[in-house]
Amino acid sequence: MIPAAFDYVRAGSVEEALAALAEHGDDAKLMAGGHSLIPLMRYRLVTPGVVVDVGNLNGDLRGISVADGTVRVGALTRHSELEHSAELADACPMLAHVASMVGDPAVRHRGTLGGSLAHADPASDLPAAVLALGATLVARGPGGEREIAAADFFTGFLESVLADDEMLTEIRLPVSGGGWNYQKFNRRAQDWAIVGVAVAENAKGVSLVNMGSTPMRATAVEQAVAAGASAVDAAALAADNASPPSDLNGDAEYRGHLARVLTERALKAAGIA
Amino acid sequence: MTITDDTAGIGSRMLRKEDGALVTGEAKFVDDIHSPGELWMGMVRSTAAHARIVSIDVSAAQDMPGVEAVHTGAELAAMELWVAPLPCAWPVTDDMANPPHWPVAPETVHHVGEIVAVVLADSRYAAADAVEHVIVEYESLAAVASIDQAVADTEHAHTDLGTNKAYTWAIDEDPEGTQAAFDAAAHSVVCRFEQQRLIPAAMEPRGVLALPSPMGGDVTLYSASQVPHILKVMAAATTGIPEQKIRVVAPAVGGGFGAKLNINPDEILAISLANRLGRPVRWTESRTEAAGSTHQGRGQTQHIELASDSDGRLTAIRVKLDADMGAYMMLITPGVPLLGSFLYHGVYETPKFSFTCEGWFTNRTPTDAYRGAGRPEASYAIERAMDMLSYEVGISPEEIRRRNYINGGEPFEMWENPAGIFFDSGHYLPTLDRALDMADVAGLRAEQQRRRDAGEVKQLGIGMCTYVEICGLAPSRALGGLKYAAGGWEHATVRLLPTGKVEVVSGSTPHGQGHETSWSQIIATKMGISPHDVTVLHSDTAISPLGLDTYGSRSLAVGGVAISMAAEKVIEKARLIAAHQFEAAPEDVEFEAGSFSVAGTPSKSVHIQELGFVAFAAHDLPDGLEPNLQEQVSFDPPNFAFPFGTHVAVVEIDEDTGGVDLIGYFAVDDCGNQVNPLIVEGQVHGGVVQGAAQALYEVAVYDDQANIANPSLMDYLVPSAAEMPSITTDFTCTPSTTNPLGVKGVGEAGTIGSAAAVINAVVDALRPHGITDIDMPATPMRVRRAIEAARGGAS
Structure with missing residues (x-):
């Protein structure tokens, strides 16, 4: 829980921040709110030589x-x-x-x-x-x-x-209209999602949280809804092409199940029958 | 429910005197206290669960900026900083195995997190940097990573012991009779429950600061400890520093839950290194480090069998525990499961009772006391098993309890239990009736049926638990009989100061309980003064030299009683002074609401606070009476105290996700007379959450190499207020017969009742699927998998 030593630069403008990044390259890390970076530094999972703090740049940003x-x-x-x-x-x-x-x-x-x-x-x-x-x-x-x-x-x-x-x-x-919904399943209110599903604009956009190495679109679901599938049938495709992680909260198979359950709920809540 | 800050004594909901300092940062914890020239310890901890140390290369670390020294375990042993291993005060049997546990492993490590070398540096950061540059080469030995593996006994946690078994301890007077009862039983259940390991997660991690006085030869140890008095004795015994040269201070301490009652490697390292080097030495545990540096709780496999007649009346209970000691015996490691041994029949009468516990070593962090220490485990086993018996007999969970309560649920005193100890008092039925009523169990069951009939996704479960616990530790003789090394008394001094104010010196060591408030209220009632005229001194062996500290819900029932008795002695001495002033016989002087007066002559009176100066000046005391009003008492209770209660938990289960939501909790507790009902309710709330946390959230996960997989609070899920329902409390009052205040204890009660109530509710919700048990914690994945398995594997 004790970070390694690092230099700290407080940027006064975007230009200053960019100059610091140009100077230090991949040894530098930008910090805004710090709520993701600082825990990683405390575990020494990341050890940037320079932290460039942009948290106080307000204005247009x-x-x-x-x-x-x-x-x-x-x-x-x-x-x-x-x-x-x-x-x-x-x-x-x-x-x-x-x-x-x-x-x-x-x-x-x-x-x-x-x-x-x-x-x-x-x-x-x-x-x-x-x-x-x-x-x-x-x-x-x-x-x-x-x-x-x-x-x-x-x-x-x-x-x-x-x-x-x-x-x-x-x-x-x-500017988005149409039915939308966000389903987040976790065990404690403040935690990351074990699985999450976002449905935007009548399911024109459907995306998944924690179902792979990146946030991802559930394109099979989007296409099925566009082709007129029911929420139940479309949701059955939610975990197709996903490669969810396994951890103490859920293995990959359980995450796939959750993705289907939550997608069905999200689609229905967004007005897809 | 109103909160008042009145100045009444026993029984009033006085706001806690401690809280202003605690919530504003005025209170100083160990990590807030600094001394010039201090050295930070950085611990190099084993990354192997069981291994021989081949080599330790400290050269790079030694050369780093700010580093004063780096010492390996072998070097420290050669420096003769200690004369004995870390102590185990509870060798439960004569032949118990107890491999030596040194503050720093000299040759072989036995759990991940064991210290192998210590860095001393001028800052915490320099110490942490240097720790990363110590290179340790290990030769791996087979690790015992689970209780099952320990019991199989093919690989050994301590190679030279030749077995993992540490001891066998039994209460089993008539095994044939027990077997005969099972042979003749109309109904029986056989259960296996896992008490998963828990990581105690007090808000304040542990920490130490040792301040030497090289000229005077003495040393002060500040420690985030529940047990400064015990630590002082044990530090002397372990380091060889003369006991009278050691002062131990537990400053503000932010929770302990048992995890701060040990004698830890870091404490012994700090005091011995500071004493040797003549410089202050300190260390503060990081949250992640705590998984290996502080003992864990629970860790048992429980086998419990119940036999009953055709009506569900118990005829026999047979219990076999396999208890995980972890890698070493710490202060009371072996005794923790036995604290529950007397309670495996719970609140029920049974003609036959057999109990056996085997303690096993594993290559995991040592276990020891954690809120309830042995009693939550016992309560869970019997209360889960009683529900399972109710399914078998075909009656409701409340009915099986009614049929088996001690004395038919009617009041009793001094009931001898099958383990041969006497329950001081009990009256169980009213707690059940009140809890069922408060929760509206009849209404909940109707709603449960409606949801079942409608096939809704969210199903209801209602669970209950009637617990009894053993607290007020403890009669010294009884502890001696159990081979516990120390006694169970508590010491108190009450001092009436010249200006009429009162100082109480207590041997109890608060770490969040609100002792300063409760002790002031006792004095207020006894002496007829304002509780704000009372100051409580504690937790410093130089100020409070005698004490046995705080654990096992003992403070009020032992320490509080000692204070009450010392106050009575002060009043009796003051009565002699008052009688002398009145020129009356002491037996004619009455004491009422703080004032002495002569019977029949109310015009002559003097307030006790006025006598403080009289006794101090000593100008006109009765012949032969010593000056000053200061009295002390060491109270050794004649018996334990046995609080009890019934809790009802209500859960909603999302059958599609497996998510369990605790939506209602109703607790009816009986801890005898209450000094401060506000503090009592707070204890129940916190205790309930800690038990519910075991039921639904918390588990220390070890992999097959005995590495802990979730040492941070990101992965070890301590629930927050958002996950908990509003807890409804009520109380009955059955005074203890063990002490003159009629008080029992409530610090652990909530924890002892809640895990069973919550899991009983979860299983109640799942019973239509044919599910009769589920392991703790009942995680969403585990619940969903159980439903899938019951449905034949279909997702």
């Missing part, structure tokens, strides 16, 4: 705005801000709801949307939500800004396409 059918969320927006935003409740209610399911109030007041996505934990709630919602992630690096579709973002366990010298600045989501 923090906040929610809705215009022209697009919701823009600054990467440093806290989960609690998503949870309590009236604008978001209107424009993208699922994201607000999923944010309210993350961890406990202390975590939600520190944790940021960008931090959660960049951490790319397949057991986290928000990555699966943005995947189902068809979000676009905006990253800045030395070469400027680029947009990445959420579907292309997650590449492996705690891995994404984000380069060592890039940082997320914004998450863009379409």
